[in-house]
Amino acid sequence: MADGEDNGEFYLRYYVGHKGKFGHEFLEFEFRPDGKLRYANNSNYKNDTMIRKEVFLTPAVLKECRRIVSDSEIMKEDDNNWPEPDRVGRQELEIVMGNEHISFTTSKIGSLMDVQTSKDPEGLRIFYYLVQDLKCFVFSLISLHFKIKPI
Amino acid sequence: MANAEVEAVDFEPDDDDLMDEDVGDGSPSRAAATIPRLKSAITGGGSSTPKKTKGRGFRDEAAAEADRNARMAGRFDSLDSDGGPGPERSIEGWIVLVTGVHEEAQEDDLQNAFGEYGEIKNLHLNLDRRTGFVKGYGLIEFEKFDEAQQAINEMDGTELLTQTINVDWAFSKGPFRRRNMRRRSPRGHRSRSPRRRF
Numbered sequence: 440m441a442d443g444e445d446n447g448e449f450y451l452r453y454y455v456g457h458k459g460k461f462g463h464e465f466l467e468f469e470f471r472p473d474g475k476l477r478y479a480n481n482s483n484y485k486n487d488t489m490i491r492k493e494v495f496l497t498p499a500v501l502k503e504c505r506r507i508v509s510d511s512e513i514m515k516e517d518d519n520n521w522p523e524p525d526r527v528g529r530q531e532l533e534i535v536m537g538n539e540h541i542s543f544t545t546s547k548i549g550s551l552m553d554v555q556t557s558k559d560p561e562g563l564r565i566f567y568y569l570v571q572d573l574k575c576f577v578f579s580l581i582s583l584h585f586k587i588k589p590i
Numbered sequence: 591m592a593n594a595e596v597e598a599v600d601f602e603p604d605d606d607d608l609m610d611e612d613v614g615d616g617s618p619s620r621a622a623a624t625i626p627r628l629k630s631a632i633t634g635g636g637s638s639t640p641k642k643t644k645g646r647g648f649r650d651e652a653a654a655e656a657d658r659n660a661r662m663a664g665r666f667d668s669l670d671s672d673g674g675p676g677p678e679r680s681i682e683g684w685i686v687l688v689t690g691v692h693e694e695a696q697e698d699d700l701q702n703a704f705g706e707y708g709e710i711k712n713l714h715l716n717l718d719r720r721t722g723f724v725k726g727y728g729l730i731e732f733e734k735f736d737e738a739q740q741a742i743n744e745m746d747g748t749e750l751l752t753q754t755i756n757v758d759w760a761f762s763k764g765p766f767r768r769r770n771m772r773r774r775s776p777r778g779h780r781s782r783s784p785r786r787r788f
Contacts, residue, residue, distance in 0.1 A: 467661060473765035477666055493666035495678065498766055499758035503689050503727050518645050533647055538639055542647025571719035579714040579729055584680040584761055
């Protein structure tokens with residue numbers, strides 16, 4: 440563990456959700472400094488219930504998550520010109536890395552069109568892609584650890 | 591770290607139990623930029639270096655905190671484990687993480703490099719959602735512990751497509767503590783008296 444950013448704390452939490460006909464539907468995951476990854480997915484669609492999973496990650500995984508975050512340069516951005524959360528939905532991204540702590544909130548982003556027509560397309564684009572990359576990472580980790588392969 | 595209660599030179603400000611007593615006492619170093627809920631969730635009442643904060647998420651803390659606590663409360667499913675150190679087995683096998691993967695790597699490259707250690711039950715080589723190139727990591731599942739361990743031992747630090755890769759376990763049985771986090775005092779009991787100097 441030699442790189443410069445690695446000597447500080449790391450915490451990451453992402454939430455996306457809305458409240459509607461099927462209750463509070465949301466996806467949330469959290470990388471904690473002790474290595475625990477918590478994942479929650481809730482919907483009452485067709486009376487479905489909450490899925491909650493947690494697993495401890497090794498330092499190697501946390502280090503890779505840090506790399507993904509720092510390569511994105513999200514820590515340099517600011518959400519003050521991003522659309523506010525609304526009835527359609529809400530996203531939250533909270534990251535502690537080293538001595539910086541960001542906590543961004545914005546509405547749901549439907550597509551790149553929403554990004555391009557916003558007041559901060561550059562920053563919002565970084566957020567948009569980082570969230571997708573993080574979801575890919577988390578879904579892979581959770582499904583590999585918990586999901587049984589069909590025959 | 592700065593602590594107004596330090597009196598004796600040998601005082602161990604890093605003792606876990608003593609730090610717990612200090613939480614919420616309003617000492618200046620802690621009241622600064624740290625948000626209470628995040629402090630407990632993130633730092634465990636530990637390191638109190640004030641952070642540079644940014645973002646609208648710091649408004650409406652009370653309401654947001656209540657929502658968050660409600661969502662994250664309750665039992666989370668996990669696979670049984672004795673909580674000790676060491677890698678943890680996943681549902682049907684052992685997962686290793688490969689990092690430093692070249693952006694033009696393909697699944698076949700990983701299959702060829704790692705397939706000799708055992709049958710690869712699962713392989714995830716995720717792409718960067720913006721560029722379409724490989725993001726840089728891969729996750730490989732082996733059925734047996736020995737296969738995964740050998741892959742780690744022999745492939746970690748080697749080159750794949752001109753780039754050095756690192757290979758390690760992905761999942762652990764328990765939490766890890768970073769090197770520079772608090773350690774239990776070697777004295778093993780609570781005492782604010784300075785140590786005897788011999």
